[in-house]
Amino acid sequence: MTEQPPAAVARDRATGSAPGSDDGHGRPPGRAAESPAPALSAWSQVERRPPTTMLRAAVRPRMLLLLVLLLAAAALCARLGAWQLDRAQVHGTAAAERLTAELVAAPAVPLDDVLAPQTTFTGELVGRKVSVTGAYDADGQLLVTGRAHDGTTGLLVLTPLRTTDGAVLPVVRGWVASPADADEPPTGPVEVTGYLQASEQAGTGVTDGRTDAISSAELLNSWGGPIYTGYLVVSASDPAQAATVALLDPPTKPGAGLNIQNLAYAAQWWIFGAFAVLLWLRLVRDEARGAGPEPDAPVSPAEGGAGAP
Secondary structure, X not given: OOOOOHHHHHHHHHHOXXXXXXXXOOOOOOOOOOOOOOOOOOOOOOOOOOOOOHHHHHOOHHHHHHHHHHHHHHHHHHHHHHHHHHXXXXXXXXXXXXXXXXXXXXXXXXXXHOOOOOOOOOHHHOOOEEEEEEEEOHHHOEEEEEXXXXXXXXXXXXXXXXXXXOOEEEEEEEEEOOHHXXXXXXXXXXXXXXXXXXXXXXXXXOEOOEEOOOOHHHHHHHHOOOEOOEEEEEEEEEOOOOOOOEOOOOOOOOOOOOOHHHHHHHHHHHHHHHHHHHHHHHHHHHHHHOOOOOOOOOOOHHHOOOOOO
């Protein structure tokens, strides 16, 4: 047996091994065997899919299945939105009927109490029931073209009423199917009751006794002033006018026939449906770019793995 050097004997004692022994693998005593790199599990060895075109990604089976599911969700959202729109019309119509009944039943107030000539016409005055006394100017009477009533297109009979204080009030005395049905306005002093409506935007002007808009700015050139910035829709007249002129319903604000809350619900459902389609496009784009985890790299002893000295 070969005698060990003193340094080797001290090293063997420190490591707890027998003097002159090795670990059976040809490694010096005291060196632990380095652990082999851990094998990758079957779940972590999924290869990353290479990028491809949007079209090829879209026709993959899983993308087509997602498309069917998301289109079904979008169709459901569209149907729910249409149902909410229908409810908006039903609720809005019921609300409009209640408002019309309230306007008809409301007492009339003097026109000068709510509106003065050449002053701003505010939204809350629409449909307000008022009364006014004056005299019609038959020479200034006009026919407003292209106006529908009960599903039939005809004309409005628009006549200037000169009030007792000298101002001009445009008055829609009613609707006729043809110019021949328009009568002459009552002569002399007349007391008129009706509903206020805001002046319209300017049209093409007054030509041959006709106009396409009830615009105080345009009528001022033909009738003179001072003029009211709104007009009156007749509900009653004393003395009465001819029966050939059909009286109109109280005017309402634009959009009064729809319920705003149900409209908002309908818009929300349609937005959800559009989002489902956009989500599929986003998934196709991600699929085309390539997806899946990268294979895990083995840990080397230098990075702190088992067996590091």
